[in-house]
Amino acid sequence: MNFQNAEFSASYGKISQFPKPEKMEFAFIGRSNVGKSTLINKLVNRKSLARVSAVPGKTATVNFYAVGDIFLVDLPGYGYAKTSKSEQERLKKLIAGYLAADRDIRLVIQLLDMRHAPSQDDMQMINQLIDNQIPFIIVFTKADKLNKTERIARMQAFAQEIPCFEDIHAIPFSSKTSEGLEVLQEIISEIADDTEE
Numbered sequence: 001m002n003f004q005n006a007e008f009s010a011s012y013g014k015i016s017q018f019p020k021p022e023k024m025e026f027a028f029i030g031r032s033n034v035g036k037s038t039l040i041n042k043l044v045n046r047k048s049l050a051r052v053s054a055v056p057g058k059t060a061t062v063n064f065y066a067v068g069d070i071f072l073v074d075l076p077g078y079g080y081a082k083t084s085k086s087e088q089e090r091l092k093k094l095i096a097g098y099l100a101a102d103r104d105i106r107l108v109i110q111l112l113d114m115r116h117a118p119s120q121d122d123m124q125m126i127n128q129l130i131d132n133q134i135p136f137i138i139v140f141t142k143a144d145k146l147n148k149t150e151r152i153a154r155m156q157a158f159a160q161e162i163p164c165f166e167d168i169h170a171i172p173f174s175s176k177t178s179e180g181l182e183v184l185q186e187i188i189s190e191i192a193d194d195t196e197e
Helices: 036-043 085-100 120-131 148-161 179-197
Strands: 004-013 024-030 064-069 070-074 105-113 138-141 170-172
Touching: 004 024, 004 105, 024 036, 024 179, 036 070, 036 105, 036 138, 085 120, 105 120, 105 179, 120 138, 148 170
Parallel strands: 024 070, 024 105, 105 138, 138 170
Antiparallel strands: 004 064, 064 070
16 A cells, blocks of 8 residues: 555544545544654655644544545544633544444554553543444554663553553554554555455
């Protein structure tokens, strides 16, 4: 799959605006500022296909990016404390609505900051994915910010903190060193190719 053949398709702020699914979808979920847009840009080798902001909570819509026969779907970040309660609720409903809609979601990429324990919102999202039997993997962002000892300690802690962790495919990722990038590209390509045959 040629990931560089990517283009912005559309943004939607309401579930009612979503078009009928026309391609298989790979959705990126995570708390605000965990690095969703950065990861998408790295995947497609583009500097600013997905808008990256230093200010958390900037992605307030569901953004679709077409890459050949698939969509990469950038969902709004959750859990940003400075967002108003009503806006937090709107974003939660938007994410839940997307996941519950009759869409061709092949994989959810759940992003977690490798430096920290999962937040309550992270755990709610992971449990929702498990309960609804939505296929997902975990990408641990900002992996380069930990040394080897700290990484081992965090991975051992994640095994205790996240339910069914031993059954979840987890990928350490760094936008700085590109660690984990090829692995993620291969997973998405394999799923897309298997379906097309």
